[in-house]
Amino acid sequence: MLKLTRKVEYALIALRYMDRNKDRRCASAKEISDLYHIPLSLLSKILQTLSKVEIIQAVQGAHGGYILNINPEDFSMTELINILEGPLGIMDCSIDSECSQLDTCNIKSPITKVNNAIINVLNNITLADISEQQSTGLKI
Amino acid sequence: MLKLTRKVEYALIALRYMDRNKDRRCASAKEISDLYHIPLSLLSKILQTLSKVEIIQAVQGAHGGYILNINPEDFSMTELINILEGPLGIMDCSIDSECSQLDTCNIKSPITKVNNAIINVLNNITLADISEQQSTGLKI
DNA sequence: CATATATAAGACTAATTTAGTCTTATTAAG
DNA sequence: CTTAATAAGACTAAATTAGTCTTATATATG
Numbered sequence: 001m002l003k004l005t006r007k008v009e010y011a012l013i014a015l016r017y018m019d020r021n022k023d024r025r026c027a028s029a030k031e032i033s034d035l036y037h038i039p040l041s042l043l044s045k046i047l048q049t050l051s052k053v054e055i056i057q058a059v060q061g062a063h064g065g066y067i068l069n070i071n072p073e074d075f076s077m078t079e080l081i082n083i084l085e086g087p088l089g090i091m092d093c094s095i096d097s098e099c100s101q102l103d104t105c106n107i108k109s110p111i112t113k114v115n116n117a118i119i120n121v122l123n124n125i126t127l128a129d130i131s132e133q134q135s136t137g138l139k140i
Numbered sequence: 141m142l143k144l145t146r147k148v149e150y151a152l153i154a155l156r157y158m159d160r161n162k163d164r165r166c167a168s169a170k171e172i173s174d175l176y177h178i179p180l181s182l183l184s185k186i187l188q189t190l191s192k193v194e195i196i197q198a199v200q201g202a203h204g205g206y207i208l209n210i211n212p213e214d215f216s217m218t219e220l221i222n223i224l225e226g227p228l229g230i231m232d233c234s235i236d237s238e239c240s241q242l243d244t245c246n247i248k249s250p251i252t253k254v255n256n257a258i259i260n261v262l263n264n265i266t267l268a269d270i271s272e273q274q275s276t277g278l279k280i
Numbered sequence: 281c282a283t284a285t286a287t288a289a290g291a292c293t294a295a296t297t298t299a300g301t302c303t304t305a306t307t308a309a310g
Numbered sequence: 311c312t313t314a315a316t317a318a319g320a321c322t323a324a325a326t327t328a329g330t331c332t333t334a335t336a337t338a339t340g
Contacts, residue, residue: 001143001144001145001148001222001225001228001298002142002143002221002228002229002258002296003142003229003230003231003232004141004142004230004231004251005141005326005327006327006328006329007327007328008141009231009247009251012247012251013241013245013247015245016247017246017330026285028284028285028287029286029287030286033143035244036244036245036246037239037241037244037294039328039329039330040281041329041330041331042328042329042330044287044288045288045289045290047287048287048289049276051288052286052288057166058286058287059286059287059337060286060287060288060290060335060336060337061285061286061335061336061337061338061340062284062285062336062337062338062339063285063286063337063339064284064285064286064287064336064338065164065287066287067284076147077254081141081142081277085141086142086153086231088142089142089143090142090143090144090325091143091144091149091172092143092182092271101153101176101177101250103176104176104177105153105176106153106156106157107149107152107153107156107175109203109272110265110269110270111144111149113269114217114261114262114265118142118258120259121254121258122254124165124283125250125254125257129250129253132248132250132252141326141327145298145299146298146299146300147298147332166288168314168315168316169316170314170315179299179301179323181300181302182299182300183299184316184317184318185317185318185319187316188316188317188318191316192315192317198315198316198317199308199315199316200306200307200308200316200317201306201307201308201314201315201316201317202307202308202309202310202312202313202314203308203310203314204307204308204309204314204315205314205316206316207313216324237282249302255309256309275291
């Protein structure tokens, strides 16, 4: 519970890699998949999604790959999550108002505040923050 | 993703109800289950768990039920989540260090900071906060 | 132009987690 | 003794997440 999905995790790993390698022409899905042990098909689909909304730019054909197309400082975790998983809500009623509780629920309003607080945290974390920091056992 | 489980949701509903009714002797699982349309067996198990760690106190036999056994101001969302779901981590590596990435992961350290920020939000939300606020369509 | 290496797209399956049910035992009030 | 509660745990169902497989298209390079 309250877990990020692998999709988001893999996207962060790939985006960080691209950011750190922006001097090079482009980074292929295969290259990232090999380096970080991510299933290629899965990573491909994630990168295709990011490419469709122009977070990264695809370069087709041999020697192709992807190039970062946003400023890391301006791209928040919330945006990434929205692109890959849809709107962020800690309970169903935080997103749509469908709820088996009908109108008996006694916690909707406080839960909404918790949800907003979490979204606020994620709004304030950008790809630059993810990219910047040193990780233990770092390869790139 | 990043969702609270029903267990936590039902626990909050029940705890809020008990808090708002602490003048009465005790509240039974059946009563809460009926009022909020929560499956009885499921709610029972949740309340048993909370009773084992003495967040609530069980009163057995006919006319039995549960009584709140903590000060709502001192009981945080983090504690509740820990009791019902175990330690809170937005990625597996936020909890234990088991990770298919081995030592190639490039985002562990920043993700840990995100995790801490979220835990911090939940630390600062107590049952009193949940209980206090008015909900729309409120019954009790 | 043939080949190798990329992305694009989507159907499909497997694995895991979450939600809910069912059964049996125990406790205490009336 | 009967009724209404909690206690405990095995079991099943549903939903979500993760991953695979297949086919098509694009392009650099020899």
